[in-house]
Amino acid sequence: LVSHDHKARSGNKSHVKKSRSRRPSDLIAYSSKRLKAGKPVTGVHTEHHNAPFQSVRETDYKGHKITIYTQYQIIVDGKPFTGHISVDNKGKVSAHSLPNYAFVSAVDLVRNIIDEFPEDFTNMSHHSHTATKRRQ
Amino acid sequence: MVVTRRNILSDSNVRDKYIEGVKLLKQDFLRPDWTNTYDVFVIWHYHAMMEPTPPGSDRNAAHQGPSFLPWHRWFLILLEHHLQRVLEDPNFGLPYWDWAADGELPPDQQERAPIWADDCMGGSGSRVTTGPFREGQWQVNIESRGFPNSILVPTNRPLRRAFRRSANSLPTKEDVRRAIGRGESDNLIYDTRPWNRNSESFRNELEGWWPDAPGMHNLVHVWVGGDMGPASSPNDPVFFLNHCNVDRVWENWKQRYGNPPYLPGNNAGTDLRGHRLNDRLFPATEAETKKRRKGNLFDPIYRGRVRPIDLLDVSARYVYDTF
Numbered sequence: 001l002v003s004h005d006h007k008a009r010s011g012n013k014s015h016v017k018k019s020r021s022r023r024p025s026d027l028i029a030y031s032s033k034r035l036k037a038g039k040p041v042t043g044v045h046t047e048h049h050n051a052p053f054q055s056v057r058e059t060d061y062k063g064h065k066i067t068i069y070t071q072y073q074i075i076v077d078g079k080p081f082t083g084h085i086s087v088d089n090k091g092k093v094s095a096h097s098l099p100n101y102a103f104v105s106a107v108d109l110v111r112n113i114i115d116e117f118p119e120d121f122t123n124m125s126h127h128s129h130t131a132t133k134r135r136q
Numbered sequence: 137m138v139v140t141r142r143n144i145l146s147d148s149n150v151r152d153k154y155i156e157g158v159k160l161l162k163q164d165f166l167r168p169d170w171t172n173t174y175d176v177f178v179i180w181h182y183h184a185m186m187e188p189t190p191p192g193s194d195r196n197a198a199h200q201g202p203s204f205l206p207w208h209r210w211f212l213i214l215l216e217h218h219l220q221r222v223l224e225d226p227n228f229g230l231p232y233w234d235w236a237a238d239g240e241l242p243p244d245q246q247e248r249a250p251i252w253a254d255d256c257m258g259g260s261g262s263r264v265t266t267g268p269f270r271e272g273q274w275q276v277n278i279e280s281r282g283f284p285n286s287i288l289v290p291t292n293r294p295l296r297r298a299f300r301r302s303a304n305s306l307p308t309k310e311d312v313r314r315a316i317g318r319g320e321s322d323n324l325i326y327d328t329r330p331w332n333r334n335s336e337s338f339r340n341e342l343e344g345w346w347p348d349a350p351g352m353h354n355l356v357h358v359w360v361g362g363d364m365g366p367a368s369s370p371n372d373p374v375f376f377l378n379h380c381n382v383d384r385v386w387e388n389w390k391q392r393y394g395n396p397p398y399l400p401g402n403n404a405g406t407d408l409r410g411h412r413l414n415d416r417l418f419p420a421t422e423a424e425t426k427k428r429r430k431g432n433l434f435d436p437i438y439r440g441r442v443r444p445i446d447l448l449d450v451s452a453r454y455v456y457d458t459f
Contacts, residue, residue, distance in 0.1 A: 025421070025422040026421045026422065027179065027180070027183050027420065027421055027422075028167075028170050028171070028176050028179055028180070028420055028421045028434070029167070029169045029170060029421070031171070031179045031183070031288065032169060032170045032171040032179070033169065035171065035277075035278055035288070035289070035290040036171070036290070038290055040287045040288060040289045041179075041182075041287065041288040041289075042186075042287050042288070043182060043183055043185070043186020043187065043286065043288070043367075044183075044186055044187050044188060044191070055194065057334070058330065059330075059334070076283070081283060081285065082284070082285060083284070083285025083286060084194075084285065084286070086194045088333050088334055088345065088349065089334045090348075090349075092349055094333075094349075095285060096185070096186070096285055096286040096367065097280075097281070097282040097283070097285050097286055097366060098282070098365050098366065099185055099199065099366070099367055100344070100350055100353075100354040100357035100358055100364075100365070100369075101302065101350060101354070101358055101365070102345070102349035102350050102354070112302060113282040113283065114282075115301070115302075116282055116298075116361070116362075116365050116366075117281060117282030117283060117366075120281055120282050120283040121283060
């Protein structure tokens with residue numbers, strides 16, 4: 001079993017609450033068993049994203065250290081869209097749902113996730129609102 | 137034995153064997169309590185992508201960091217090994233898709249390139265209906281979902297592709313020349329601070345985060361779309377053709393400039409654990425690794441204890457037909 005200290009230390013990181021998780025020693029057997037039973041599997045990143053994720057950018061410019069904290073609160077049809085959402089130094093937004101993509105805005109990100117995973121949103125109420133809120 | 141990795145469009149025998157081999161892996165089981173061997177790769181890739189390094193970071197065990205290239209090289213070597221095993225052909229070399237050649241075509245012609253022909257990878261669609269991976273011939277058994285964000289769930293459906301929905305054009309030869317050509321300027325570095333998707337480095341350019349995202353490797357995932365999009369992207373056999381070409385570009389860069397050093401070295405901070413020269417790369421299974429004396433069924437080559445340093449010289453394993 002592997003323990004994780006979820007307190008970020010340096011680099012382009014994000015602050016999440018200090019917690020401990022356990023990874024099975026045989027990820028393949030663990031995942032296979034759950035999938036065969038019709039149960040979902042979550043990765044380490046997924047497990048800690050019930051709360052909005054805070055992305056932290058750090059860079060230096062002319063001897064000055066710059067740190068930018070960004071946190072999105074995204075609501076789709078009244079339900080919070082939680083998970084790993086990060087921003088790069090050019091302001092492009094990415095999420096683990098589409099790990100190779102980079103979007104010019106969180107709105108574009110959510111629109112693309114709805115396009116790529118329409119069945120994940122089919123049972124949601126259509127009279128609710130979709131909203132994104134950026135704290136920076 | 138040294139095998140040759142060839143362009144999938146230049147050798148119909150290799151093409152047909154690759155198609156046959158991945159289908160055989162869907163019917164192959166290394167252990168009774170594991171999913172089929174092909175899907176083991178899907179699960180392993182998912183967990184590597186969901187493993188933040190360090191905890192809380194955007195960088196994960198196999199992406200957005202220095203280990204991107206060596207980790208996927210290991211991934212490909214093991215797929216190649218298992219294809220050789222099920223095909224009973226130790227000379228089989230994994231083919232690559234030279235996507236930059238297709239990127240030279242006008243955007244509206246790229247989706248009709250030979251790679252997508254009925255006798256190669258087939259075409260696009262919410263249910264792929266052409267080629268060897270069409271509905272009824274290829275089943276997606278597990279998938280990473282969009283909402284909730286990136287959980288892995290069982291499914292039972294045909295392969296999905298969505299050419300050009302989110303990207304108009306594939307990377308071009310000029311994109312590849314520019315990335316490799318940086319070695320001729322003052323930027324002869326494999327990777328650099330901040331060791332993530334903001335790095336101005338060869339690794340980050342080839343991965344596709346810099347100078348503009350999505351580029352290169354990332355752009356290929358985005359252009360193909362569908363099952364190539366989420367963390368379960370090895371579900372599409374095109375995944376391995378893309379990464380084999382990425383590995384080819386890396387090998388080209390290394391050989392052209394006399395094997396520039398892999399960075400970061402061993403003296404880098406612990407926040408880079410999993411990415412330093414002598415760090416252990418993220419394995420598929422700890423349990424199998426512990427059985428190394430008895431033999432690791434999934435990884436009989438490295439037995440699960442693999443470091444970037446172990447993957448820098450592949451000359452005893454494979455060569456590319458051409459750069």
